Amino acid sequence: MGVTNSNKVVSIDRIGCDGTLKVTLALTAAPDITTNPTDIALVLDRSGSMTGTPLANMKAGAKTFIDIIEEATDGVKDGVIGSGSHIGIVSFASTATADTQLITSVATLKASVDALSAGGNTNHADAFSKAIALFDPASANQKVIVMFTDGNTTTGAPPAPVAAAARAAGIIIYCIGLVGSDGVDVNTLNEWATDPDASHVAVTPDDAKLEELFAALAANITKPGATNIVIDEILNDDFIITSLSSPTKGTAMMLNAHTLKWRIAELGVTASEGASLEFFIQHTGQSSGVKKVNASIQYSDDEGNIVIFPDPSVTVDCGVVVNPEDCPVPIDFETVGCSDSIMVDLGDSYLESLGRIVQMDVTVKNVCPGKRVALGVILTEVDEHGLEYQRGMKAITLPAHDQPTCRDVQVKCIKFVLPEDLALPSDNGQSICPTRYLRARVIAHNIDTDFRCCEGILTV
Known part of the structure; x- marks a missing residue:
């Protein structure tokens, strides 16, 4: 059976700007049909558009499929499907018919295929219903539907809900499509089939290729699990792996902050088996929005299973961010030749001096929509006796936001310059860059208010 399911899920669908979430990768694989008994409903289209060579080639393909399954179950061509597996035939046109039940006789199955004749409309919903009815819900056998069709639904109920109910019941659905006179809809086959589509749907415009498609599908169903699995995961640049x-x-193992590699020697070789991997990621980008977790994820194994993982996204909410000061505009210059020195005029600079730059961020909590905020930041330096010395004050107006509810507002990059000639002699001049002890105070209040002073009128 090879890999029968692959999945990737995230633990939550919304995080803050620096939030974390858990990612889970999962695989399920099942062994070959000898150790994983399988009941197969072979569902064959005999509508009017199949008249002539399409019907003949479909019959040849279906009988080749039966032969491959039969030999895979016990290793010999003895006319009997072994190891507890079964095949049943359902054919359909305007209505569907269970031509056999789930049986083991190759001769009876082939005779039912040979007896098919073309005519009528195309009722896929009834075909799925008759196929589902073949299976015994109490049986532990793997259940598979192989749907062959050459056209779109022309009568009966919508088939998609019936196919979805089958998949929900644990039935694996494969689809083979022939581009017939009324044009098979590949997207519809993808909707019916079990994911991933690449390994569960096959289409050809040439009915001479049908036997080849049926043979390839039978070989896929009999695959011996998966060996030497390698999964390479690369995260979107907005995320890093934290654990x-x-x-x-x-x-x-993690190859770097964005990349991991998962290796599995074998999975589902002797019995149906699952494997999962959990890891935590953190958003490190600066912007809000719906972010895809993956940049890419690649799968390979020695059996050539085609595995496609889902591509989950998460909504990142960075809140309201205010940058009250721009970084200084850089001045570009270049050196030419082998000069020992150059002279550069850097222009004017205002109210700054040599020294250290202290850059601070602060979050103002619960700022309601439509309200401007006055923010003051006072910086002092503290000496060894606890005395404070003024080092500057910034007064900033935060613009009103239009979010639907009160939000936290991040104020980033509030910069103060600390000239070295103002450093306190706390280390008695022992170092060039002494430790300096600073203290910041933040004051914030709403500018906009509905309050009005009462105007009293005194009457005598």
Whole structure:
């Protein structure tokens, strides 16, 4: 059966700007049909558009499919499907018919295929319903529907809900499509089939290729699980991996902050088996929006299973961010030749001096929409006796935001310059760049208010 399911999920769908979430990768694989008994409903289109060579080639393909499954179950061509597996035939046109039940006789199955004749409309919903009815819900066998069709639905109920109910019940659906006179809809086959589409849907415009498609599908169903699995995951640049748990199967390692590799020696070789890997990621970008978790994820194994993982996204909310000061505009210049020195005029600079730059961020909590905020930041330096010395004050107006509710507002890059000639002699001049002890106070209040002073009128 090879890989029968692959999944990737995130623990939450909304995080803050620097929020974290858990990502889970999961795989399920099942062994070959000899150790994983399988019941297969072979569903064959005999509508009017199949008249002539399409019907003949479909019959040849269906019988080749039966032969491959039969030999895979016990290793010999003895006319009997072994190891507890079964095949049943359902054919359909305007209505569907269970031409056999789930049986093991190759001769009876082939005779039912040979007896088919073309005519009528195309009722896929009834075909799925008759196929589902073949299976015994109490049976532990894997359940598979192989749907062959050459056209779109022309009668009966919509088939998609019936196919969805089958998948929900654990039935694996494969679809083979022939581009017939009324044009098979590949997107519809993808909707019916089990994911991933690449390994569960095959289409050809040439009915001579049908036997080849049926043979390839039978070989896929009999695959012996998966061996030497390698999964390479690369995160979107907005995220980094913060921790990686040990997988339930195999080994995983981080190659860098954005990349991990998961290796599994074998999965589902002797029995149906699952494996999962959990890791935590953190958003490190600066912008809000819907962010895809993955940049890419690649799968490979020795059996050539085609595995496609989902591509989850998460909504990132960075809140309201205010940058009250721009970084200084850089001045570009260049050196030419082998000069020992150059002279550069850097222009004018205002109210700044040599020394250290202190850059601070602050978050103003619960700022309601439509309200401007006055923000004051006072910086002092503290000496060894606890005395404070003024080092500057910034007064900033935060513009009103239009978010629907009160929000936290981040104010970033509030810069103060600390000239070295103002440094306190706390280390008795022992170092060039002494430790300096600073203290910041933040004052914020709303500018806009509905309050009005009462105007009293005194009457005598």
